[in-house]
Amino acid sequence: MDQIIAEIFPNTQLPYPIIFARFCGAIFFGGLIGIEREVRDRPAGLRTHILVSLAAAVFAIISIESIHMPGLSEEQVRIDPLRVVEAVTAGVAFLAAGTIFLSKGEVHGLTTGAGLWLAGAIGLALGFGHWLIAAFALVAGLTVLLPSAVLRSG
Numbered sequence: 001m002d003q004i005i006a007e008i009f010p011n012t013q014l015p016y017p018i019i020f021a022r023f024c025g026a027i028f029f030g031g032l033i034g035i036e037r038e039v040r041d042r043p044a045g046l047r048t049h050i051l052v053s054l055a056a057a058v059f060a061i062i063s064i065e066s067i068h069m070p071g072l073s074e075e076q077v078r079i080d081p082l083r084v085v086e087a088v089t090a091g092v093a094f095l096a097a098g099t100i101f102l103s104k105g106e107v108h109g110l111t112t113g114a115g116l117w118l119a120g121a122i123g124l125a126l127g128f129g130h131w132l133i134a135a136f137a138l139v140a141g142l143t144v145l146l147p148s149a150v151l152r153s154g
Helices: 002-008 018-040 046-067 083-098 112-127 133-154
Strands: 102-105 106-107
Touching: 018 112, 018 133, 046 083, 046 112, 046 133, 083 112, 112 133
Parallel strands: none
Antiparallel strands: 102 106
16 A cells, blocks of 8 residues: 555655645646636637646656656666757647638737747746746736737727
8 A cells, every 4th residue: 555655646856735836826827818818709718728838837847857756867868858848839839820720811819829838838937946937927928918908999
């Protein structure tokens, strides 16, 4: 039974409360971007932005933890956390591209795609523990999104 408990709750580099705080931050920050998109009835809304931000945070934390795993921290194994950033960027770009379409000669969905990309970047920042960077990116992103919503409704 002890082995099962140890498997479920392995020793981690980051304490579990910190990991969960980072996940909650990613959910909250991604949700704030998603709410704006949801209110404007865009194809990727609240849930999508939360999932993108949370997934990016999970990938970041897993990359941090993998560096310190027994067997993976030896000199002959080279783990590069920057590859996680590249993989998340490529994955989110793929999702974002799915929100962009051409209709009657006009391109739609670019802002939603950019919002997804930002949500992924914010999730990575939070996963790596850069709360202030994530908060600034969130405020900057909402500063760009919210005035355009006001201008269009006015």
